[in-house]
Amino acid sequence: MKRNWLRAILGGLSFGTMLFVFEACYGTPQDNAGFDVLVQGKVKSKATGQAIKGIKVSAVYSPQFQYTDDQGKFSFYVYTGGTFALKFQDTDSIQNGTYQSKDTTLYNARDTVFVDVALENN
Amino acid sequence: MIRYIKREIFRGFKKHETRVHPLNYLFWECTSRCNLNCLHCGSDCTKDSSYDDMPLADFLSALDTIPHTSERITVVLTGGEPLLRSDIEQCGMEIRKRGMHWSMVSNGYLYDEQKHIALLNAGMGALTFSLDGLEENHNWLRNAKNSFSKADRAIDLAVKSPRLNFDVVTCVNQRNLTELPAIYDYLIQKGVKAWRLFTIVPIGRARHNPDLFLADQQLKEVMDFIKTRRKLSLIDVKFSCEGFVGTYENQVRNGFFFCRAGINIGSILIDGSISACPNIDRSFAQGDIYHDNFFDTWQSKFKPFRDRGWTKTGQCKKCSDYNDCLGNGMHYWHGEKENVLVCHNEKIKCASKN
Numbered sequence A: 001m002k003r004n005w006l007r008a009i010l011g012g013l014s015f016g017t018m019l020f021v022f023e024a025c026y027g028t029p030q031d032n033a034g035f036d037v038l039v040q041g042k043v044k045s046k047a048t049g050q051a052i053k054g055i056k057v058s059a060v061y062s063p064q065f066q067y068t069d070d071q072g073k074f075s076f077y078v079y080t081g082g083t084f085a086l087k088f089q090d091t092d093s094i095q096n097g098t099y100q101s102k103d104t105t106l107y108n109a110r111d112t113v114f115v116d117v118a119l120e121n122n
Numbered sequence B: 001m002i003r004y005i006k007r008e009i010f011r012g013f014k015k016h017e018t019r020v021h022p023l024n025y026l027f028w029e030c031t032s033r034c035n036l037n038c039l040h041c042g043s044d045c046t047k048d049s050s051y052d053d054m055p056l057a058d059f060l061s062a063l064d065t066i067p068h069t070s071e072r073i074t075v076v077l078t079g080g081e082p083l084l085r086s087d088i089e090q091c092g093m094e095i096r097k098r099g100m101h102w103s104m105v106s107n108g109y110l111y112d113e114q115k116h117i118a119l120l121n122a123g124m125g126a127l128t129f130s131l132d133g134l135e136e137n138h139n140w141l142r143n144a145k146n147s148f149s150k151a152d153r154a155i156d157l158a159v160k161s162p163r164l165n166f167d168v169v170t171c172v173n174q175r176n177l178t179e180l181p182a183i184y185d186y187l188i189q190k191g192v193k194a195w196r197l198f199t200i201v202p203i204g205r206a207r208h209n210p211d212l213f214l215a216d217q218q219l220k221e222v223m224d225f226i227k228t229r230r231k232l233s234l235i236d237v238k239f240s241c242e243g244f245v246g247t248y249e250n251q252v253r254n255g256f257f258f259c260r261a262g263i264n265i266g267s268i269l270i271d272g273s274i275s276a277c278p279n280i281d282r283s284f285a286q287g288d289i290y291h292d293n294f295f296d297t298w299q300s301k302f303k304p305f306r307d308r309g310w311t312k313t314g315q316c317k318k319c320s321d322y323n324d325c326l327g328n329g330m331h332y333w334h335g336e337k338e339n340v341l342v343c344h345n346e347k348i349k350c351a352s353k354n
């Protein structure tokens, strides 16, 4: 506790970067800057309620994506400043049925978000 | 005057950090396998690929001894080459799920778009690639024909990610010294925001290759190069934490020299040893995760790291800068530890006299 006070005072005196940001020779910079959130969820068919495998779940404005597994599940960290959007796309043509794409915007997400999505058939 | 006040505050801060020793930075030497055969490898640590990769479960058991606190901890995956592990994303994900942050040091050779996305998905927050020159010199030091083009591709991917705290490290040697301005231009043109320069420790197989070491005057040239480029603020170029640089202190990096090994920096090495930076002599290990509780060891041991009085020997014994340097980076003490292997301060002083 005492230590955090000291850190706050020194940080306030503009010594923050000098004191707390460091990296070892053969190491990396610290992960000080990023805000991310773990997005987990499941994609199913609106018509049947069945899980859909192979749906591409993308983080909008980012190169990140993941495909849903056998149980329709996905789980990945997304960079966020509080708000972010996910896109759900059926990119494997007719392999697991054909579904319409869907966009979801999530607000003020912190730590972990659960997103369950039902896609309509084409 | 301001410099003097800053230095005094920093001295106090160092003492305080040493007493409290919060763990903020944990190396995990997750593999000793490597896909390259760099000329300077083995200069810093035992790269013995007879070790199997450490099972993730073993590492996590050690990690789980760390209590949840407000301290921000970055786990740095290192090797060998971490990308040779087929479960690297799972390793990262498990670390991140425990509320810790993670990063990776890589030679970039295997870093393609698919890997980039998979690692971001696993919550990677910082990344360092090595680049030891432009094409000819990088390929020479890395001992592989196309290693530059692979590193170049990897850098392109990393700079595009707003999530990553990304930098490039360059090991300065006789051959790339005159190329530093060209590397500087190349990195700026690539959009790289941060660049760290370091030198090679004269041990292991590197000891027999004089091309790898800088003469006194050359080290001073590196200091001048960094100092002048920092003023331009086009890229955050800095000297690594490796040593006390006398009159260049607070001008070639963000702050004064502070070897945080065993104070803020710990490690779990490939054989399970508990230590600090992987380039430190392995005889400094404080325990091992297969017999000792990792966090108890961090809290209660590490005396040689937190009380550097033993470095007051050899040329450090009567040094007037000892209080600011404390015997240089701990990775400069090997073997019998009778003298520091390199004194940057002395090299710079000698170069300034001539």
Ligand code: SF4
Binding pocket: B244, B315, B316, B317, B319, B320, B321, B322, B325, B326, B327, B328, B340, B342, B343, B344, B345, B346
């Ligand atoms: S002699 Fe030792 S204590 Fe003095 S500057 Fe050199 S390495 Fe540091």
Ligand code: SF4
Binding pocket: A024, A025, A026, B241, B242, B243, B258, B259, B260, B261, B265, B277, B279, B280, B328, B329, B330, B331, B332
């Ligand atoms: S041991 Fe070396 S690399 Fe580690 S913190 Fe000290 S100076 Fe830096």
